[in-house]
């Protein structure tokens with residue numbers, strides 16, 4: 544919200560951050576339970592200039608009310624839904640219920656609770672925490688205009704071979720030897736934008752976006768590792784990142800752009816000797832793992848003809 548006030552430009556938003564909610568659905572027919580745990584942050588763009596410049600709160604939706612709405616809407620969701628659908632539902636509520644709210648931005652991070660299996664049998668109500676997190680951000684305007692992005696945080700991948708780095712710039716400060724044999728490890732942060740531009744045009748299929756999330760994760764990991772036996776050679780983090788981004792856009796038609804951040808988590812060869820002995824001679828076996836410092840490599844890829 545940009546306003547002109549006292550000869551200044553003024554922009555403001557308010558909301559509630561890190562509202563934590565868990566929702567359980569119980570299937571009384573087969574006894575299976577489902578749980579999600581969400582950390583919700585909401586920002587409202589609203590006409591409430593008077594609160595800032597005159598101490599007049601008459602247009603303010605209290606951030607406490609914003610927080611309560613998260614629990615009320617979670618209660619209302621009688622069927623299991625994706626984190627994206629919940630974000631859109633919340634944002635729609637704020638923009639349609641309050642005349643002074645022009646737009647709502649809802650960000651959610653989902654904790655990766657996964658059903659456990661005991662002796663190969665899926666447990667009805669037992670869950671353990673997985674690793675990577677599913678994120679989303681929905682922005683909804685009063686008109687129903689939507690921008691929807693989703694993401695993965697903390698997808699940590701490693702392969703012990705089929706990676707190298709050669710042919711890079713060599714100058715008076717370069718020490719790094721060229722190699723066709725190294726460990727490749729990274730912690731992927733991905734975000735992608737869906738092409739739906741209105742809350743009225745999103746797919747109605749239950750858990751549609753949860754399925755797309757799994758598709759993206761599969762595209763990223765399969766491309767990183769390659770075939771289970773042969774693998775695939777990586778000439779650099781850059782080249783693997785590009786292949787991963789491309790596979791997301793090639794496999795999932797309703798994603799219009801994807802951004803990947805892939806730090807290069809180094810595994811340094813260990814060579815140790817003193818004046819008498821070679822204690823450890825590196826033979827692609829003993830490494831010093833380190834994440835500090837790490838290479839930082841990021842890029843985004845979008846379709847030419849996406850409606851962005």
Ligand SMILES: O=c1[nH]c(=O)c2[nH]c(=O)[nH]c2[nH]1
Nearest residue numbers: 708719778779780781807838
């Ligand atoms: O895959 C890599 N990309 C780089 O840009 C780089 N730089 C570096 O020192 N090692 C690597 N590895």
